[in-house]
Amino acid sequence: MFEELLQTPAHSHRQASKEALLLPELNDLVRYHYERCAPYARMIDAAWGGPRRYERLEDIPFLPVGLFKKLELSSTDTPLMTLRSSGTSGQVPSRIVVDKATAARQSQALVSTFRSILGERRQPFLVIDTKDVLKPGDLSARGAGVLGMMKFGANATFALDSELDLQRDTLLSFIEKYQGQSFLIFGFTFLVWSRLYQMCADGEFDLSNGILVHSGGWKSLEEQKVSNPDFRAALGRRFGLRNICNFYGFVEQIGSVFTEGEDGLLHPPNFTDIIVRRPGDWQPAAPGEEGVVQTLSLLPLSYPGHSILTEDRGVIVEVDSGIGGRFGKAVRITGRVARAELRGCSDVVAATTRAMR
Numbered sequence: 091m092f093e094e095l096l097q098t099p100a101h102s103h104r105q106a107s108k109e110a111l112l113l114p115e116l117n118d119l120v121r122y123h124y125e126r127c128a129p130y131a132r133m134i135d136a137a138w139g140g141p142r143r144y145e146r147l148e149d150i151p152f153l154p155v156g157l158f159k160k161l162e163l164s165s166t167d168t169p170l171m172t173l174r175s176s177g178t179s180g181q182v183p184s185r186i187v188v189d190k191a192t193a194a195r196q197s198q199a200l201v202s203t204f205r206s207i208l209g210e211r212r213q214p215f216l217v218i219d220t221k222d223v224l225k226p227g228d229l230s231a232r233g234a235g236v237l238g239m240m241k242f243g244a245n246a247t248f249a250l251d252s253e254l255d256l257q258r259d260t261l262l263s264f265i266e267k268y269q270g271q272s273f274l275i276f277g278f279t280f281l282v283w284s285r286l287y288q289m290c291a292d293g294e295f296d297l298s299n300g301i302l303v304h305s306g307g308w309k310s311l312e313e314q315k316v317s318n319p320d321f322r323a324a325l326g327r328r329f330g331l332r333n334i335c336n337f338y339g340f341v342e343q344i345g346s347v348f349t350e351g352e353d354g355l356l357h358p359p360n361f362t363d364i365i366v367r368r369p370g371d372w373q374p375a376a377p378g379e380e381g382v383v384q385t386l387s388l389l390p391l392s393y394p395g396h397s398i399l400t401e402d403r404g405v406i407v408e409v410d411s412g413i414g415g416r417f418g419k420a421v422r423i424t425g426r427v428a429r430a431e432l433r434g435c436s437d438v439v440a441a442t443t444r445a446m447r
Contacts, residue, residue: 091115092195092361092388096202100359101351101416105409108418109147112363115388116150116396117143123394126165130394148365148374152384152397158184158342166192166392174230175341183230184342189392196345199389200238203347203359206415207335208242208301214268215243216261216300218277218286220250231306231341232278238345239276239303249277249286256289265295275300279336280307283321287328298330305337305347309426318354338423343395346387348421353413355420361388364421366406367399377406382427401427 091111095103103111124131124141130153134141138151157163158175159182166189175184188196223233240246247264251257264273275297277286282304302325311321318336325331338356339347348356348364358364365374366381375381383404390396408420 095360095388096198098360099206099415100203100349101357101418103360104417105419108360108363112361112386112388113144113147116147116386119388119390119394119396120144120151122391123165123396127163127394129161129163130165147363147386150386150397152399153394154399155184155340155342155401158186158395162187163393163395165394169392171229173234173341173344186341186344186395187393188344192390192392195389195391196238197241199345199359199361200347201241202361203349204242204303207303207349208274212242212244213301214264214271214273215240215246216264216273216275217243217246217248218250218275218282219248220252220254221248222252231344234341234344235278235305236276239274243274243276250281254281254285256285261295265297268299270299272299272301275302275331277302277304278306279304279321280310282325283307283311283316287324290328292328294328296330297325298332300329300331301333301335302331303335303337305339308423312425338421340400342398343385343387343390345389346385351414351416351420353408353411353416353420355407355422357416357420358385358418360418362386364404364406364419366404366421369427375406377409380405380424383421383423403427 092115095111120141124134134151144150162185164187166187168189169187170189170193173186173188217236219232219236223230223236225233247260249257249261322334325334336350337347346362348358351357363386365384367373367384368375368381380403383400383402384398385400386397388396402423403425404421404423406419407422410417411420
């Protein structure tokens with residue numbers, strides 16, 4: 091079924107059809123990881139009374155995202171690499187075990203998701219980061235993001251040096267080399283803002299032929315009172331950059347990205363979905379009601395990351411609007427949760443820890 095979903099446009103399934111396709115696959119993944127990951131099995135036994143066939147997507151057991159900072163969960167005997175979350179200094183990062191089969195799914199999913207935005211042809215690739223981010227074996231989320239986007243880019247040029255300072259000569263050479271051509275720009279939002287936008291003057295560099303794909307670091311921009319519309323307008327004014335796509339994703343479910351549509355909202359592709367839950371009783375929130383975001387994905391085979399309760403707040407704004415050919419849920423991420431809101435969810439972590447003793 092996953093392979094079949096990849097063959098259709100990424101946001102083509104209406105919600106009812108999508109749920110009917112996802113539910114049996116997610117039920118199978120619960121059993122798959124229950125049989126291959128002993129800590130996950132103990133958690134399902136302790137917190138959910140053991141596995142069963144679930145009748146609705148909202149009944150699928152979830153793991154709180156913070157659990158991946160406490161445990162290295164694996165359902166594979168043949169790990170290929172370990173991915174780390176990009177936390178601030180002093181934070182314990184998540185560690186995500188990826189095998190060959192899961193890496194292939196992640197790659198296929200990214201191609202399916204971005205095909206309508208970036209087209210079929212690989213384009214000159216400008217990375218707003220340092221090449222040092224591509225460390226083999228133990229990759230950060232930033233490094234994994236750059237590697238993932240390399241599928242769409244050719245002849246990668248890194249705009250930042252090892253100290254994350256902008257290499258102006260490198261940027262100018264790239265622009266001159268590909269003058270008159272379309273090119274791909276990728277970077278994490280906070281680096282695009284702090285190391286590119288804030289380091290340049292209006293009109294200093296012409297990036298008007300670029301397609302910018304970016305994500306991550308919105309918290310620091312929000313602290314500076316920079317909204318998504320502000321971000322887009324500022325880049326347009328400074329660099330002539332108009333073709334901009336924000337996306338939502340995280341290392342614990344890498345490859346499953348919600349891209350920004352013409353409506354300014356984020357859209358889960360066919361092989362993923364989102365549930366918004368009320369903090370406290372953790373019941374599904376109604377469309378238009380803000381709560382804590384849970385994400386579902388068919389990608390993870392090497393670790394039990396198919397159903398994750400995040401630490402983000404969000405709201406389902408529309409369902410099956412069809413704007414820009416996008417169906418299913420349309421979402422707005424509204425910020426991070428307050429620590430107190432996850433108190434009930436921490437009981438799941440505690441139950442898992444007790445079960446492992």
